[in-house]
Amino acid sequence: MNFASFINTNTEKFRTRPAIGFKKKEEWKELNWLDFRRVIFKTANALRTAGIAENDKVAIYSDNSAEWIVFDLALMSLGAVSVPIYSTNNGEQAEYIIxxxxxxxxxxxxxxQYAAAFEILLKDSTLEQIIVAxxxxxxxxxxxHYFQDFIKDGAENIDITEKNDDDLATIIYTSGTTGVPKGVMLTHGNFHNAIKAHFDFFKFKNFENETSLAFLPLTHVFERSWTLLSLYGGAKVYFLENTKLIAHALTEVRPTMMCAVPRFYQKIYAGVNEMVQNGSSSKRKIFNWAIKTGTETAERKRLGYSIPLSSKLKNKVADALVFNKIKNKMGGRLWFMPCGGASVSxxxxxxxxxxxxxxxxGYGLxxxxxxxxxxxxxxxxxxxAGIPLGDTRIKIGENDEILAKGSGIMKGYYNLPDETAAVFTDDGWxxxxxxxxxxxxxxxxxxxRIKDLMKxxxxxxxxxxxxxxxxxxxxxxxxxxxxxxxxxxVTALIIPNFEALKEQIARMNLPFTSWPELVNSEKIKEFYREKLEEIQKGLSGFEKVKKFVIMPAEFEVNSGEITPTLKVKRNVVLQKYEQLIDRMYEH
Structure with missing residues (x-):
């Protein structure tokens, strides 16, 4: 079955209920299921009229938007294959994928993105047309063509193209911390089975009443799969185009569910703890009591025990005094937050x-x-990282490598039979x-990561x-x-949280000159030395960072230092800052 068939099912079930939300002229707007289907099918018909046929490849090179998901589902409906490109990729990277x-x-x-695409269009490439959101x-x-003009004459109905589980739905190029990006081929069956496995695993109640906020890049398999899962289950999905506005979006959209990477949670956790440390002793006492109370309740829930009335009452007080202030900054309604992309402490x-x-x-690739x-x-x-979902089977192979089998595993790497063969064992793991x-x-x-293990x-x-x-x-x-x-x-390259450091500089009465000058000042180095000593108390001697360099700027996606999902490309960073690293080992 074509994965996009859920569009018809949900339109019959939810008709005038909101399906998606997006910002237009500083105001959040919604499309109900009838209008959502209408615009998807108009797009599918316009694509067909423009010459896009079953199994043709079409790229999406854009930040998150309503147009992104409409285009994706329209391509799926036609039986064509979407090829997402990270919005942060430069022209050269986009050209390689196209x-x-x-x-x-x-x-x-x-x-x-338009300028980069137009340059590729003028070259001798397969690209024939650009649609601008x-x-x-x-x-x-x-x-x-502008998207609105492109779809305006498209018919509002379409017979969704029949597809088998093994038919290609998308090619996602891995951002890869090593080597050239490879096109991961995912099928209609991969999506269908993976999403069904989640509903069987979590047994959500009244899922259609949930609201999700899509703020991780839709190009990444995590947000893409979560967004498709949310829509499949009838939940409302809002699309955040500018990720820098996440704090505002959380309080405006007030999502109940949202997927995020560990860095999102770490920032909240670190910010709250810092605020408590800098607060009065009475505030610290209240906070510590609330956390102790919340932890006791959470532990009972985790172990499947009922919560005594006395604990519920104490938790209400902890909520009123402490937790609601934190939760309200996240919109006040969040209760379920899938986290993946890297490990989290x-x-x-x-x-x-x-x-x-x-x-x-969760854990996955x-x-x-x-x-x-x-x-x-x-x-x-x-x-x-929890336990396996659905029909996933996992075993530990040589060098403690995690091996997996199941209906979510890709078809292979596009046009790379040798690389595909290399990532599967002889018996298909x-x-x-x-x-x-x-x-x-x-x-x-x-x-x-096996490649990251250091000796x-x-x-x-x-x-x-x-x-x-x-x-x-x-x-x-x-x-x-x-x-x-x-x-x-062990040594480390440290990227400061520049906002927090700026406040600390003011407290230390240090004049702000420039970041390169400040991070090299002895007072700031000493501040970080003390922090590291405190942080690393529980580590063995050989694991502790003995020396470090404070970097004057963030690692950049464009310079290839980090992937679009904020994972550090170690080999690139080691090469780029080789002299800086060598200096830490000179004395």
């Missing part, structure tokens, strides 16, 4: 459980249609490239991710990259 996938058409979102973008008339998950916002930690394992609502283990183990209760624990010159093995998580749980550290491979001790 060429490799042989995309015939592209949807772009802003002026920069917004009228605010200036376009040349040559094979370029147990302190963070326990904190959110205590305040009454359940972080559902683009190649597995996102989730392989996740926290159930009860009997999950903090610090783990997918090699994740991650190291892990199972605990006594069957929870999967990710230990690290010091003293023969000690260091797993960087848990140490980096520990450091970035601090409000003063936005990101940290550990260096240890072949070195006598």
């Amino acid at each position: 060429k490799d996938s042989e995309s015939k058409m592209i949807l772009v979102g802003n002026q920069e 917004k009228k605010s973008v200036w376009i040349k008339k040559d094979r370029s 147990p302190e963070v998950t326990r904190f959110f459980d205590a305040i009454g916002v359940h972080m559902t930690v 683009t190649e597995t249609t996102a989730t392989l394992t996740a926290f159930p609502f009860e009997h999950y283990e903090h610090g783990s 997918f090699r994740t490239g991650d190291a892990g183990k199972f605990d006594a209760n069957g929870n999967l624990i990710i230990t690290d 010091t010159s003293n023969g000690k093995y260091v797993t960087p991710q848990p140490i980096e998580n520990l450091l970035s749980n601090s409000n003063y550290i936005s990101q940290a990259m550990i260096v240890a491979e072949g070195k006598p001790f």
Whole structure:
């Protein structure tokens, strides 16, 4: 069955209920299911009229928007194949994906993306037309059309093209922390089975009453799968185009569910803790009491026990005094937050459980249609990645590598038979490239990326991710990259949280000059030395960061230092800052 068939099912069920929300002229608007289907089918017919046929490839190069998801579902309805490109990719990266996938058409979102696409269009490429999502973008008339003009004559009905489970639905190019991006081929069956597995696993009640906010890039398999799952279940999905406005969007949209990466939660956790530390002793006492109360209640829930009336009453007081202030900044209604994309420390998950916002930690890859394992609502283990969903089977192979089988596993890499063969064992298990183990209760624990495991010159093995998580749980550290491979001790490149550091500079009465000058000042270095000493108390001697460099600016997506999902590309950073790193080992 074509995955997009749910559009008809839900339109019959929900007709005039809102399906999606988006911002237009600073105001949130909604489309109900009837209008949502109408615009998807008009788009599908316009694509067909423009020459897009079954199995043709069409790229989407845009920030999140209503047009993004409409275009995606229209392509699926036709049996065509969507090829998402990260909105932060430059022209050269976009060109590689368009060429490799042989995309015939592209949807772009802003002026920069249009300029890059137009340049590719003029070259001898497969690209034939550009569709532009917004009228605010200036376009040349040559094979370029505004989305609204493109669809205006499209018929409002369409017979959704029949598809089998094995038929291709999308090619997602991995952002990859190493090497050239590879096109992951996901099928209609991958999406259908992965989403069904989630509903069977979580057994949501009245899911159609939920509201989700899509703020991670739809290009990434995590947000894409979560958004499709939300729409499939009849929930309302709002699309945030400018991620910098997340704080405003949370209070305006007031979502009940939302997926996010660990950095989102770490920032909230670190910010709250810093505020408490800088508050009065009475505020600290109240906060600590509230967290203790919330943790006791959360632990009973986690273990499947009923909550005594006395605990419920205490929790109400903790809510009124402390937790509601934090939750209101997130809109006040969030209760379910899937978290993936990287590991997250147990302190963070326990904190959110205590305040009454359940972080559902999961583990998966683009190649597995996102989730392989996740926290159930009860009997999950903090610090783990949960248990397998649906028909997923997991075993631990050589070098502790996590191997997986199941209906969410990709068809293969587009036009790369050798690379496809390399990531499957002879008996068909997918090699994740991650190291892990199972605990006594069957929870999967990710230990690290196999490629990232580091061995010091003293023969000690260091797993960087848990140490980096520990450091970035601090409000003063936005990101940290550990260096240890072949070195006598562990060092780190530290990206400060510049907002928090600016406030600290004011408290220290240091004049603000420039970031390069400030991060090299002895007072700031000493401040970070003290912080690191405090943070690393629980680590073994050989794991501790002995020396560090404070970076004067964030790692950049455009320069290739981080992926669009904010994972550090270690090899790029090591090469770029080789001299800086070497200097830490000179004395």
